[in-house]
Amino acid sequence: MRALDDIVVLDLSRVLAGPWCTQNLADLGASVIKVEKPGAGDDTRGWGPPFLKDPETGAQADAAYYLAANRGKRSITVDMATPDGQKILRDLAAKADVVVENYKLGGLKKYGLDYASLSKINPRLIYCSITGFGQTGPYAPRAGYDFLIQGMGGLMSVTGEKDEFGGTPQKAGVALADIMTGLYSTIAILGALHQRDRSGAGQYIDMALLDVQVATLANQALYYLVSGNAPVRMGNGHAAVVPYQGFPVADGFVIIAVGNDGQFAKLVTELGHPDWATDPRFTSNGARVTNRAALIPLLEAETKRYTMAELIAALEKRGVPCGPINTVDRVFADPHVQARGLQKTVPHTQQGTVPSVASPLRLSASPVSYDHGPPLLGEHTDEVLREQLGLDAAQLAGLRDKGVI
Structure with missing residues (x-):
């Protein structure tokens, strides 16, 4: 048994915050159905170099960036701009436990894929929206990107060398606002699943990158709220501990x-x-x-x-x-990192195997397994639509001919 092997997740997210959340759920055993645009897919498939190469043709394949956040999922391609595509996604949502999406404010309402629409056909649905600024407030309609959020949320003001040493505000070398939002979204979804076990009802989750970034200022936020003084960049020093x-x-x-x-x-x-x-x-x-x-x-x-x-x-x-x-190469050469098994190899339909990084979740009775790597674009479309919706070969062919899938 795996912790979430009875949970189905319809993943309408792309890039990093949403996919990071759904990869956590997949690691815990959930069946994650990643929905992508036919012919294009998740933007991060093209965010390289480095890229994988097709072993047969040598052509450019998926980027390393995409591989980092999509382990353990199944990919289907559906054009949600079409009525048939919208029906497919509504039918999938009717059977799902969780929907995760990171479209702009109200972006899915015109397709009938917003929470108000889907909760009517599936009252037990847990629906998690991830945006830059949340569903309320003056910035809600804005697009939110990690770099902007690190700046607006204060992280860059406390990251970088001191002014007297010629320093300037710096973003973190990893998209931390996205990653942390993915983690908090995972926590919120797990809490909502537990609540549903008691109430029988699903609920809506409003996750905002800016909220997460401000919350994770942690001691730096309280330094300001208690003292009234804004903390400053300390380089690699610590504001409250020396040396x-x-x-x-x-x-x-x-x-x-x-x-x-x-x-x-x-x-x-x-x-x-x-x-x-x-x-x-x-x-x-x-x-x-x-x-x-x-x-x-x-x-x-x-x-x-x-x-x-x-x-x-x-x-x-x-x-x-x-x-x-350490540089990253030295990280993976470290004997403790090797002893903990943090570098993994996962199966891949095109490549045979691809490298991956182990989940830090170590559950004794329901451990993470690494039996599915990141999927090819649309790799599981027929499989999922047959399994979840009972579509036959003729129906699938018809949808494909119309460009719906």
């Missing part, structure tokens, strides 16, 4: 993350200055935060005497949290 940043070594940088005064004493003892642990400027975390400008250069002068391997080994022996700043 907690990257330090230069002979061959790169090492992160040192001192969480308490005992760890600080161990750090400075290793660096040859145990007296710093009793220096009134540095005896407590609060004092170290106040005197950050004095302490950090002292530490940097000592860490430069070590190589990365030497300093990490020495600090690990003393129980001081530390680690390298």
Whole structure:
């Protein structure tokens, strides 16, 4: 058994936030039906390089970006702009447990695929809409993109080097607003499924990238709300913990993350200055935060005497949290990452297998399985429409001739 193997998800989303949510549901065992436009499909199929290549023709195939968020799903192609396509999707929604979509505000109403329409034919339906700004408020009609949301939601204001070091606001190297919205959407859907078990009724879920980005400012948001002062960019430093940043070594940088005064004493003892642990400027975390400008250069002068391997080994022996700043290739070469099995290979109809990254969800009784890779465009159209709607070969051929599927 898998945790959600009795749940059917109709996935009308594309790009990242929605597909990330539905990939989580697929990892947990849900049957996810990914609906794509005939002949085009999810935009991310073309977001490369790098691309896969057709092993027979050498032609460009799906992009790595698409592979990252679509494991475990079945793809069908349906033109929802046609009446026949709309009927197919309504019939599928009538049998589904969950619909996930990320169209602009009201974008699906004209097709009869909005929550108000679908809930009438399936009162148990859980319908999750993902937009940039939500269903209400002055920005609701706007399109929302991760980069815009990272800026508008405050993340970029606290990411990047300090002003005095020539820094500018920076976005994260991963589309975090999209990813986090996908995760929160997954949580909301699981909560709604549990509620349905008790009430028998579905419900509507309004997810907004901006809401998620503001919520996940976390301590930085509360720093402002409590103090009235807007937090600023700290580079790799921490606003409230010192030392907690990257330090230069002979061959790169090492992160040192001192969480308490005992760890600080161990750090400075290793660096040859145990007296710093009793220096009134540095005896407590609060004092170290106040005197950050004095302490950090002292530490940097000592860490430069070590190589990365030497300093990490020495600090690990003393129980001081530390680690390298790895490039992505070094991440997958790390022995712990390998021991945890974070790099996976999943089946693929065209390629045989393709690389993937393991889900971090580790359930003892209903584990994630990796028996289905990302689908080809429309790979499962006939299979799903036969299975879910009982369409026969002649009906499928007719729909295909009309360009509906």
